[in-house]
Amino acid sequence: MEFLKTYVLRRNACTAVCFWRSKVVQKPSVRRISTTSPRSTIMPAWVIDKYGKNEVLRFTQNMMIPIIHYPNEVIVKVHAASVNPIDVNMRSGYGAKALNMKRDPLHMKIKGEEFPLTLGRDVSGVVMECGLDVKYFKPGDEVSHKPKSLTHTQAASLPYVALTAWSAINKVGGLNDKNCAGKRVLILGASGGVGTFAIQVMKAWDAHVTAVCSQDASGLVRKLGADDVIDYKSGSVEEQLKSLKPFDFILDNVGGSTETWAPDFLKKWSGATYVTLVTPFLLNMDRLGIADGMLQSGFTIGSKALKHFWKGVHYRWAFFMASGPYLDDIAELVDAGKIRPVIEQTFPFSKVPEAFLKVERGHARGKTVINVV
Structure with a gap:
């Protein structure tokens, strides 16, 4: 879940660590190729330009909509996203060295190159575009593939x-x-x-x-x-x-x-x-x-x-581990009625900073979710 309207998702991208079922495991190549032509329009997003307290969160309407860079990527239109304690910690710089290396393992980004940075773990939405190597998804699929019994708001609360x-x-x-x-x-x-x-x-x-x-x-x-x-x-x-x-x-x-x-x-x-x-x-x-x-x-x-x-x-x-097969097992338990999302509070996209403050205060009773659409 990044706090933006659309989202590039691929199996080996650290900013896309949580998603409903991805079998996209092919080795990436350097081709820029997808099922549709690249887009160059803009979208709104919440980003940070430096690490710090909640005031570093900045709203912009000029974030470029992502394009497919690798044939194993998909682009997702985000409907809902959730905020986790790690997102609040990362706003303050937690894990920056390790996560920057994972974002760019070949070139190991130096301090500051990661900005403007969008934060987040969880996302639920609809696939807009697919790389040509993607076989498991198609445009129009609900990401990715979410439990049928859940809304996007409910689904976004679960993966991480x-x-x-x-x-x-x-x-x-x-x-x-x-x-x-x-x-x-x-x-x-x-x-x-x-x-x-x-x-x-x-x-x-x-x-x-x-x-x-x-x-x-x-x-x-x-x-x-x-x-x-x-x-x-x-x-x-x-x-x-x-x-x-x-x-x-x-x-x-x-x-x-x-x-x-x-x-x-x-x-x-x-x-x-x-x-x-x-x-x-x-x-x-x-x-x-x-x-x-x-x-x-x-x-x-x-x-x-x-x-x-x-x-x-x-x-x-133990640590978070991204796994499509595990999400399939979890989705089965959800659709069988054995697990239900526990959502304490939802916020509109315009109030992402308030959602961060809510999570930062602690004493959670379930999850905090952002309704993007």
């Missing part, structure tokens, strides 16, 4: 948080619909976008879910299927957890001090796993550079994993 949770639970945690029944799962930070999705997918796989959130969000998480709810504002979460049985899996959306005590509530020597989504990976690269940052991150995860291994549990980091 869904794939982040799916990465942590399935790819890193090893849980799936075949082995999850009866497993005891603890979700820290359960009322946000990732947490609300994680509750639903774990319940769809018949796990027993304990959700940690504030009391005013308890009704929401129970409605999503949480079996037990712990209010972190009513006293020590550690003390409250002591009255419960140990867990097979912990998903940590909070980070900080939680990782010093949360793994202690896992079943020992049973393959139980603690997975955190709050890692220093991009911060290390921002601070130390790409090579040293990756080296420091590798040392940190290795030492922590080894320490917890000797305690009888697994310690892991």
Whole structure:
């Protein structure tokens, strides 16, 4: 989701990391070729010209409409987009070194060349043009291909948080619909976008879910299927957890001090796993550079994993992973009625800065969505 009216999407583009089902995996070439002639008209967009606080967001009506540069790209007319906490952090420069390298891996953009920069992870819309190598989509397809039961506003709320949770639970945690029944799962930070999705997918796989959130969000998480709810504002979460049985899996959306005590509530020597989504990976690269940052991150995860291994549990980091097949699986669960979007608030395209401020304040109860069309 970039905050603009149209959008170039290709499988290997870092600014297009979330989309409904893409099988466009052919190796890009340097040809500029598409199903229609290139366009050169302009469109409105929200961009930043430097990193900083919310005032750096700037509205322009003179952004050029993208054209097809590679035969595996599609151009999407954006109908809705959502705002994630990482978008707010990136507005302030978080992850700039690593993401700039991914945007231009051959030439490694120098500081400042990324501007004007559009921000965002999620998008739902309609395909306008396709590169000639694109076989899975055609103009007019709803991106890409979104669950049939959802509106564009609902669909735009899911991809980034869904794939982040799916990465942590399935790819890193090893849980799936075949082995999850009866497993005891603890979700820290359960009322946000990732947490609300994680509750639903774990319940769809018949796990027993304990959700940690504030009391005013308890009704929401129970409605999503949480079996037990712990209010972190009513006293020590550690003390409250002591009255419960140990867990097979912990998903940590909070980070900080939680990782010093949360793994202690896992079943020992049973393959139980603690997975955190709050890692220093991009911060290390921002601070130390790409090579040293990756080296420091590798040392940190290795030492922590080894320490917890000797305690009888697994310690892991998880990150968002773009995956068309995973989105297909998620879309099936959505259309089967087992997962529903949780949207806290929607904003018109003219109020993107207000949406950023809403997310920046935290204490989310689901997602914040921008209606572009």
